[in-house]
Amino acid sequence: MTTSRLLTNQQRLELFYWMLLTRIFDETMVNLWKQGRGVGGTFSQRGHEAISVGAAYALGPEDVIAPMHRDLGAYLLRGLTPARVFGNLLGRADGVSRGRDANLHGMGDLRHNIIGFISHLPHSLPVALGAAMSFIYRNEPRVALTFTGDGASSAGLFHETLNMASLWNAPLIVIVENNQYAYSTPLHQQMKVPDIARRAEIYGMAGVTVDGNDVEAVYAAVHAAATRARGGSGPTLIEAKTMRMLGHAIHDGAEYVPKELLEYWEGRDPVKRYRQKLLDEGVADETELTEIAQRVEVEIADALAQAEASPLPDPATVEQGVYAGE
Amino acid sequence: MKTAGALPFTDDPNMLQSPTDVARELTYIAAISEALREEMRRDPNVLLMGEDIAGEFGGAFKVTKGFEAEFGARRVINTPIAELGFVAAATGMALMGLRPVVEMQFADFISSAFDSIVQFAATTHYRWGGAVPWVIRAPADGGLRAGPFHSQNPEAWFVHTPGLKVVAPATPADAKGLLIAAIRDDNPVIYFESKPLYRSLKGHVPPGEYIVPLGKANLARVGADLSIITYGAMLHQALAAAERLAQEGVDAEVLDLRSLKPLDKEAILATARKTGKVLVVHAANKLAGVGAEVAALIAEEAFEWLDAPVQRMGGLDTPIPFSPPLEDAYRPNAEKIYAAARALAAY
Ligand SMILES: Cc1ncc(C[n+]2csc(CCOP(=O)(O)OP(=O)(O)O)c2C)c(N)n1
Ligand SMILES: [Mg+2]
Numbered sequence: 030m031t032t033s034r035l036l037t038n039q040q041r042l043e044l045f046y047w048m049l050l051t052r053i054f055d056e057t058m059v060n061l062w063k064q065g066r067g068v069g070g071t072f073s074q075r076g077h078e079a080i081s082v083g084a085a086y087a088l089g090p091e092d093v094i095a096p097m098h099r100d101l102g103a104y105l106l107r108g109l110t111p112a113r114v115f116g117n118l119l120g121r122a123d124g125v126s127r128g129r130d131a132n133l134h135g136m137g138d139l140r141h142n143i144i145g146f147i148s149h150l151p152h153s154l155p156v157a158l159g160a161a162m163s164f165i166y167r168n169e170p171r172v173a174l175t176f177t178g179d180g181a182s183s184a185g186l187f188h189e190t191l192n193m194a195s196l197w198n199a200p201l202i203v204i205v206e207n208n209q210y211a212y213s214t215p216l217h218q219q220m221k222v223p224d225i226a227r228r229a230e231i232y233g234m235a236g237v238t239v240d241g242n243d244v245e246a247v248y249a250a251v252h253a254a255a256t257r258a259r260g261g262s263g264p265t266l267i268e269a270k271t272m273r274m275l276g277h278a279i280h281d282g283a284e285y286v287p288k289e290l291l292e293y294w295e296g297r298d299p300v301k302r303y304r305q306k307l308l309d310e311g312v313a314d315e316t317e318l319t320e321i322a323q324r325v326e327v328e329i330a331d332a333l334a335q336a337e338a339s340p341l342p343d344p345a346t347v348e349q350g351v352y353a354g355e
Numbered sequence: 356m357k358t359a360g361a362l363p364f365t366d367d368p369n370m371l372q373s374p375t376d377v378a379r380e381l382t383y384i385a386a387i388s389e390a391l392r393e394e395m396r397r398d399p400n401v402l403l404m405g406e407d408i409a410g411e412f413g414g415a416f417k418v419t420k421g422f423e424a425e426f427g428a429r430r431v432i433n434t435p436i437a438e439l440g441f442v443a444a445a446t447g448m449a450l451m452g453l454r455p456v457v458e459m460q461f462a463d464f465i466s467s468a469f470d471s472i473v474q475f476a477a478t479t480h481y482r483w484g485g486a487v488p489w490v491i492r493a494p495a496d497g498g499l500r501a502g503p504f505h506s507q508n509p510e511a512w513f514v515h516t517p518g519l520k521v522v523a524p525a526t527p528a529d530a531k532g533l534l535i536a537a538i539r540d541d542n543p544v545i546y547f548e549s550k551p552l553y554r555s556l557k558g559h560v561p562p563g564e565y566i567v568p569l570g571k572a573n574l575a576r577v578g579a580d581l582s583i584i585t586y587g588a589m590l591h592q593a594l595a596a597a598e599r600l601a602q603e604g605v606d607a608e609v610l611d612l613r614s615l616k617p618l619d620k621e622a623i624l625a626t627a628r629k630t631g632k633v634l635v636v637h638a639a640n641k642l643a644g645v646g647a648e649v650a651a652l653i654a655e656e657a658f659e660w661l662d663a664p665v666q667r668m669g670g671l672d673t674p675i676p677f678s679p680p681l682e683d684a685y686r687p688n689a690e691k692i693y694a695a696a697r698a699l700a701a702y
Contacts, residue, residue, distance in 0.1 A: 068500050068677075068678070068679065069499070069500035069501055069502065069677060070501065120500070120677055120678030120679060120681075121678070122678075126677070128676060128677060128678030128680075128681050129502075129503070129674070129676050129677060129678070129681070130502050130503055130504075130677055131500065131501060131502025131503075131504075131505070131677035132502070134502055134503075134504060135502070135503075135677075148463070148464075148504030148505070149463075149464060149466070149467055149504070150436050180435070180436045181436055183435030183436050183437045184435075184436055184437045184438075184439075184440075184467075185437065185439055185440065211406075211407075211435075211436060212406065212407045212415070212460075213407045213410065213412040214406065214407055214433055214435075218433050219435045219436075220435065284411075285410065285411070285412050341678055341679065341680050342678050342680055342681050343680070344680040344681060344683065344684035345684075346681075347671060347673060347676060347681045347684040347685055348671055348672070348673055351672070351673050351674070
C-alpha cells in the first residue's frame with residue numbers, strides 16, 4: 030500500500046485514535062438517546078469514521094472545512110472537544126452553538142476554521158467555494174474542504190458549485206460520502222449513474238473514487254487533492270463509497286435497508302478493519318491498541334459527564350447573538 | 356363502532372363510506388392522509404411528489420405510508436433532493452392539468468424552491484392565464500426542540516406573494532377539509548401543517564367528502580370581552596388561555612383564521628367590532644408576520660369599535676432556538692396568551 034509511506038506509525042496510531050474517539054462518542058450518544066437523556070433528535074455517523082477522520086487529518090489547521098451531519102470525526106479532529114459537542118447535542122450554554130442550534134447543526138467555530146453545517150442541502154458547497162475563493166484573493170496557500178451526501182448531489186447547487194470551482198480553479202475539495210441512501214431512498218432511485226465522481230470530468234476538474242471505509246485511502250486522496258489545490262491546479266471531487274450503518278436519524282429504524290447489505294458493510298467496518306491492519310502490519314500490538322481504547326472510553330465518559338453537568342442557557346439571553354457587533 | 360382514532364390512519368373503506376359515524380375521531384395527521392387518499396381515489400389527475408414519500412416508508416412523518424401500494428409508483432413519486440427542480444416540475448404538470456400534491460420534508464426546506472413558487476407558479480395565471488393547481492404540503496412549526504432548520508413557520512413569505520393561497524389548519528377536521536379544498540382549487544396553494552399537532556391532537560373528522568372552503572375563518576369560541584385571533588397550533592393554546600380567563604370571569608372569543616390568504620376579513624372585523632379588544636397570536640415571528648396584517652386591517656376598518664390598542668404576540672425576532680429554555684422563551688404559549696389577554700381585558 031503506497032499510502033502508508035505518507036504516514037508514520039505514530040500518525041497511523043493517531044488516525045486510529047480519532048476514529049475510535051468518533052466511534053465511541055457516537056455509540057455513547059446513541060445510548061444516551063435510547064435512555065431518553067437526549068434533547069430533540071440526532072444523527073449517528075456510524076460507518077463514516079474513515080471519511081471524516083481521514084479527510085480532516087490530511088489538512089492543516091489553517092485550511093477550512095465545512096462538514097455535514099455525518100462528520101463528527103472531522104469536528105473532533107479539528108478541535109471541538111467532545112464536551113463541547115455533547116454540550117451542543119444537549120442544548121447547553123457552553124455547547125458549540127450556545128444552545129442555539131440542534132444536534133450536529135450549528136457547530137461552526139472559525140477559531141478552528143470550521144464552517145457550521147447548513148441543513149439545506151447542499152448549501153455548504155458554494156459556501157466552502159467562497160472560502161476557497163478568499164484564499165485565491167489573498168494569495169494564501171490554503172484549501173477549503175466540504176462534505177456532502179449522495180442525496181445532496183442531486184440538487185442544482187452541487188452542479189453550480191463544481192462548475193464555478195472548476196472555472197475559477199478554486200482550491201476546493203468536495204467529498205461526497207456516498208452511503209447508498211438518502212434517508213429512505215436508495216441510490217438507484219436518486220440517479221441513473223451511481224458513480225458520482227464521474228461528474229467531475231464534465232466540469233473539467235479532477236475526480237476520484239475511494240474506499241470510504243479505508244482511512245488511509247481517504248487520507249491519501251485528500252492529501253493529493255490538497256497538494257494539487259495548493260499548487261494552483263484547482264478543485265477535486267472525491268467520492269468516498271461507504272454505508273450508513275444506522276438509521277437516517279436517531280428515530281429511524283431503517284427497516285427499508287436490506288439486512289444483507291448491512292452485513293456486507295459490517296464486514297468492512299472502518300474502525301475494526303483499521304485496527305486489524307495496524308496489528309497485521311506490526312504498527313502496534315493488542316496491548317497498545319487496548320490502551321488507546323481505554324483512554325478513549327475515559328475521555329468520552331468525562332466529556333459526557335461534564336456536558337450533562339453544565340447549565341442550560343439562561344432564557345433571558347434568547348435574543349442575544351442575532352447580529353454581529355452588538 | 357371501531358376505534359378508528361387509535362389507528363395511525365384509517366384505510367378501512369367501510370369507515371370512509373359511513374356518513375353516520377359521527378363519533379369517529381382521527382388524529383390530525385391521519386386526517387391529512389385521509390384527505391389525500393380520498394382525493395386520489397376520486398381524481399386520477401391527483402398525484403404525489405416528494406422526498407421519501409413512496410414505499411412502505413411513506414415520508415418522514417408517514418403521511419403517505421401505504422400509498423404507493425394502493426396507487427402505484429406512477430402516482431406516488433419519490434424525488435431526489437432537488438426542491439427547486441421538482442416544485443418547478445410540479446408547476447409544469449399542473450399546467451398540463453394534473454394536480455400534484457408536493458410534500459416538503461420540512462416546511463423549512465421550502466425556501467430551496469422559493470424561486471419557482473413566488474416568481475413562476477404564483478404569477479403565471481396573472482401574466483398569461485395558465486392555471487397552476489398544485490398544493491405544497493409543508494410540515495411546519497416548532498416547540499419540538501428541532502432547532503432553527505426544522506421548526507419554522509414561513510407563511511408570511513407566501514402571504515406576501517400575489518397569486519398564492521395559504522392555509523394553516525388547526526384541527527383534524529380542518530386538516531381534511533382544507534386539504535381537499537386546496538387540491539380542488541385551481542391555484543397554487545401552500546398548506547402549512549403543524550408538526551406538534553400531528554399525533555397529539557385527535558378530533559372528529561367527517562367521513563367521505565368534506566370540504567372546508569378556502570378563505571373562511573372559524574369561530575372556535577364565542578365570547579364577549581375580547582377576541583383572540585390565531586391559527587395553527589396556537590389555536591389550542593388560545594383556547595386553553597380562554598378557559599383559564601373564563602374562571603376569572605373574562606369571556607374571550609377565539610377566532611381560528613384557517614386560511615391566511617385569502618383572509619376572512621368579515622370574520623376578523625366582526626369579532627373586532629363585537630368585543631372591541633383584539634389580541635392576535637401566531638407561532639411565527641411577530642415582526643412583519645400575518646398578525647401585522649390582521650392588526651392593520653382592524654385599525655383601518657374597525658377603529659371606531661376599538662376599546663384598546665390591538666395587541667400582537669408571536670415568536671421573537673431571532674432564528675428559532677433549539678435549547679428548551681430558549682425555545683420556550685421564543686415561542687408563545689397558553690400562559691403567555693393568558694397574561695396578555697388578561698392585561699388587555701383590564702385595559
Ligand atoms: C434542501 C433540503 N431538503 C431536504 C432535506 C431533508 N434531509 C436531510 S438529510 C436528507 C437526506 C440526505 O441524504 P444524503 O445527502 O445522501 O446524506 P446522508 O444523510 O445519507 O449522509 C434529507 C432529505 C434537507 N436537509 N435539505
Ligand atoms: Mg446518503
